[in-house]
Amino acid sequence: xSITDEVVLANQKYAATFNLxxxxxxxxxxxxxxxxxxxxxxxxxxxxxKTGEAHIIRNxxxxxxxxxxxxxxxxxxxxxxxxxxxxxxxxxxxxxxxxDELLQKLEERTGTTTIAPxxxxxxxxxEDNVRQQVARIKSHPYVREVPVRGFVYDVKSGRLxxxxxxxxxxxxxxx
Amino acid sequence: xSITDEVVLANQKYAATFNLxxxxxxxxxxxxxxxxxxxxxxxxxxxxxKTGEAHIIRNxxxxxxxxxxxxxxxxxxxxxxxxxxxxxxxxxxxxxxxxDELLQKLEERTGTTTIAPxxxxxxxxxEDNVRQQVARIKSHPYVREVPVRGFVYDVKSGRLxxxxxxxxxxxxxxx
Numbered sequence: 001x002s003i004t005d006e007v008v009l010a011n012q013k014y015a016a017t018f019n020l021x022x023x024x025x026x027x028x029x030x031x032x033x034x035x036x037x038x039x040x041x042x043x044x045x046x047x048x049x050k051t052g053e054a055h056i057i058r059n060x061x062x063x064x065x066x067x068x069x070x071x072x073x074x075x076x077x078x079x080x081x082x083x084x085x086x087x088x089x090x091x092x093x094x095x096x097x098x099x100d101e102l103l104q105k106l107e108e109r110t111g112t113t114t115i116a117p118x119x120x121x122x123x124x125x126x127e128d129n130v131r132q133q134v135a136r137i138k139s140h141p142y143v144r145e146v147p148v149r150g151f152v153y154d155v156k157s158g159r160l161x162x163x164x165x166x167x168x169x170x171x172x173x174x175x
Numbered sequence: 176x177s178i179t180d181e182v183v184l185a186n187q188k189y190a191a192t193f194n195l196x197x198x199x200x201x202x203x204x205x206x207x208x209x210x211x212x213x214x215x216x217x218x219x220x221x222x223x224x225k226t227g228e229a230h231i232i233r234n235x236x237x238x239x240x241x242x243x244x245x246x247x248x249x250x251x252x253x254x255x256x257x258x259x260x261x262x263x264x265x266x267x268x269x270x271x272x273x274x275d276e277l278l279q280k281l282e283e284r285t286g287t288t289t290i291a292p293x294x295x296x297x298x299x300x301x302e303d304n305v306r307q308q309v310a311r312i313k314s315h316p317y318v319r320e321v322p323v324r325g326f327v328y329d330v331k332s333g334r335l336x337x338x339x340x341x342x343x344x345x346x347x348x349x350x
Contacts, residue, residue, distance in 0.1 A: 003206045003258050010223025011335045018333030027214035031178045039202035042226040048185025051217040058233045060246040067242035070292040071235040083178050112316040117245040141287040149179050158193030160186045
């Protein structure tokens with residue numbers, strides 16, 4: 001039995017006692033979360049969110065790509081969310097490679113030269129990456145009125161740490 | 176108190192009894208799921224997935240955008256997933272608008288003319304949309320060896336229905 005067959009079977013059990021059929025389309029708590037796809041992040045669970053309460057957008061890294069911005073704009077403009085949260089995490093796979101290395105590996109394995117996507121958005125520092133994604137969202141004219149805060153989730157402790165706007169090095173220069 | 180403050184507080188409670196700090200980076204069940212961001216889809220829950228078992232990629236509509244493909248390629252190539260699932264759902268917000276209408280609304284509200292993203296990927300039929308996303312993933316040279324199956328999640332019943340390759344109208348013509 002494939003994993004897909006297994007989860008379809010699990011879904012049949014879930015549906016047998018399902019009682020959330022009356023939920024509305026707009027997220028009840030008017031929140032949208034952008035987080036990494038990492039398997040260790042069960043986002044709703046570690047934020048105490050129930051089914052129906054928030055939009056959850058996830059991609060490799062928790063990056064505010066054009067596609068994540070598409071989702072955030074739809075979330076805010078059409079479905080009324082009023083707060084955004086960006087969540088990256090410790091021990092992220094995006095800290096482990098470089099674009100050109102991955103592209104070379106893919107080209108060698110498949111015999112296919114570079115096609116889209118050509119950027120995989122790896123990063124070197126998770127706090128800096130969160131700041132960059134928050135800034136990217138804040139600067140988009142279609143959602144600039146929405147408050148955005150950024151966090152790093154620690155996969156060892158299950159705890160969120162907020163990433164403040166001020167860059168540590170900038171703060172050091174001021175001190 | 177903002178919703179963000181509330182979920183940060185909820186996370187502190189979650190972290191107080193956290194005991195999953197030993198999970199490995201690669202998804203334990205070698206599965207990646209691409210699903211819609213809709214608040215009514217608590218994906219891990221309705222698939223019976225535990226923390227650490229699968230990559231979860233989510234965007235508005237559950238569309239195999241270039242960014243979703245980026246995530247799936249990283250998932251398979253760097254973190255070893257061997258099966259992909261695409262999940263769209265009934266009553267999706269993406270069935271309720273057209274690109275040009277939304278762009279006009281955004282331009283009028285913000286006074287800013289069209290900037291990226293210019294395509295929001297609305298669709299008219301959820302089964303057809305699932306077929307299209309599955310086909311898009313299957314045709315990508317960097318993940319073409321990965322089995323992909325598509326489903327529609329019914330937000331009224333909590334149940335998944337598989338979308339088969341064959342187009343209903345094509346089947347009708349054969350009959």
